[in-house]
Amino acid sequence: MGSFVLKRSLYSIISLVGLLVLVFFLSRLTGDPAALYLPVDAPASVREAFREARGLNDPLIVQFGDFVWNLLHFDFGESLRRQRPAFDVVLEAFPWTLCLAAITMSLVLLGAVVLGSLAAMNVGKSFDRISSVISLAAASAPDFWVALMAIFLFAVALGWVPTSGTGTPWHWILPVAVLFIRPFGLILQVVRGSMITALSSAYVKTARAKGVRQRAITFVHALRNAMLPVITVAGDQAAGLLNGAVVVESVFGFPGIGKLMIDSILQRDFAVVLAAIMITSLAIFIMNLLIDLAYALLDPRIRY
Template structure:
């Protein structure tokens, strides 16, 4: 186990370096000048040049890249161009809101997908199975940028049950979590169904039923546990989708998280802040996938890492 963790952590370094390099050069290729955003297009050329020199934006691109990597190696992500506050502090202030939204969306999707997927597998080619398939197609087909405003119109403007935007308690979390969680639950429903249908004909399931065990115990303890490996894989991939999908969702609902901060940084051409936000998302994605790999052994003792 220790050797596996060390190997994975060592491989994470080149991955993060590749992400940082790609983001650094792509953000500098985006049309627009942060000086124009900060001073306006009508600012005097002398003021523009002075600000560009103060922010070291007049240095060659490779010099800026080397300075950025050196700062990351020291744990210094630089300062925001617009607010002049440390990028790390801005990210840490917004990070809990994104984690809260992602956790709520994941919990919501699992609470929908697992029961519906199990019912679809237990009763294949029935009305329940057809309903699960219809829900899955419906959830996958709805983009978040369409579902979010639709939920706002229905539950906030028409019914006045939930707040439109902001982060003001549990009620404000419902609509963003529902927007993110429905698409993920639609994928997990079909994965749960297909995994269980592959497990049901196995000998150990037949033996458990032959012993006279209750059907609920056979399904939950014997069949579902052995079907968790593909489910864990999909959940790990979908958590990455939650982090990236939250960029749109947080913008729609004005959720003060990392995704909305990323959009604001891109709009203001705040290079250090964009790079810091993408680094935080990439690092979270790597850690989540490492955790999923470790859960494989807990779900299936046959999985060995050495």
């Protein structure tokens, strides 16, 4: 188990380094930063001073070295628009997104696993049919439209919840509900499918021959086997949420990383964009590692 974690972590670090290189050189490909940051009519001397101050006159490889060195000290440079370290700006936004994603995914998994299992136990019956229709509709709902409709209906027309912001728990209801819909529909389908396979497997027959109760067969024997594909899809969906639920955060004015990234791109605040990319990708790498671990925990065939 220990060597498994070590190997996985090593792979993650390799990918992370790859991303680092990619992000740095891509950001340099967008042109001379001085031209982007400074006003169009800035005199040449100011531009030169700007370049000198930021080490932009050094060879690219030296710049990259500085970039990596600074990264290791969590120094992404100053946010141009906010006059504060970019890393601090990102660190403020990230917990909001993390929290939003965690709450949403917990609810999604709980709902999808319970309803999906019940649907698989009642294949072809009305419960299964209804849940299939709902999950299909949920999986194909466009979230910007749902978000706007939800605000219109529940916040404006009915006035049950606030339209945007984060002040009280009430503020969280709409963003969570809107983000919930799509992963829920998708994962419900996956749970149902893999539970049907698991419930018709030979080891379930053995369990019945042993006299095991149906509930234990479903939730002890079948569910653990059925969780493997579910975890893969859930991981994908969670990664999407961590990346910043850009649309939903923007619509609800939620101060998460998705909104921060969009704002920073529009303001050409590249230090913040860079920091946000590095933090979210780090988070996604950590989550993938956790998923691999969960896989290994659930299925001994991967462990040995």
